[in-house]
Amino acid sequence: MQKVFVMSHPVAFDPSTLKYNEAGLIPAIAQDEVSGEVLMMAWMNAQAIEKTLETGRVTYWSRSRQSFWIKGETSGHVQELVDFRIDCDRDCLLVLVRQTGAACHTNRRTCFYTAVRDGAETELMAPMA
Template sequence: MPDLEPTLAARLRRNDDGLIAAVVQQHDTGQVLMMAWMNDAALHETLTTGRATYWSRSRQELWVKGETSGHRQWVREVRLDCDGDTVLVKVEQEGPACHTGSHTCFDDGPIEAVVGRAPGTTAR
């Protein structure tokens, strides 16, 4: 498998397992769909095939989103964050993104938390 482009590879800050976080977002609504992990091979496949590809930590192998479920992710844009340790993958989601059948992995509802407000702002 070909390597990542050298300039991009040099910018990546991988964790101890050689992975970077991938936050996946619906390209047209901005809704966060899921979070997954990528190694260099998964990122390379994502950038060169147009299909979102991730690293399965449990199976220790690459997985192309939707390969078995049919709930594919078609890549629209990929961005690297300022620290080089997270990519934002904007996709066209086909079907639910979550393995539970929910459209997003964040459908469980909010966790109770104190809501902060910037000084001088009013509550909404």
């Protein structure tokens, strides 16, 4: 079993200490809490981070719609937050989630269903039934 180091004196989290891009966004990688499978990458802003931490429902910022996007709100493919992590440079997030249904808008378990092998793209999985 893996040992996890926990700081003896936790520091209050302040989203303003993260490094956002020029649009005020930071990449967030969603990973399945049980399998470790990388499910998707999307963007968050400070408010999406706060909503995610407050509600336990992973909330992203949709660049195309310019609005908040609570994963599963319309599809039912919910991401329940299990753990929220910040990388060492503070410019990328990892959200460990309990995924219900597909994570990808193409109705696949993961957005990373295409591999490049021998110079050709290969689909690794079909959409979920």
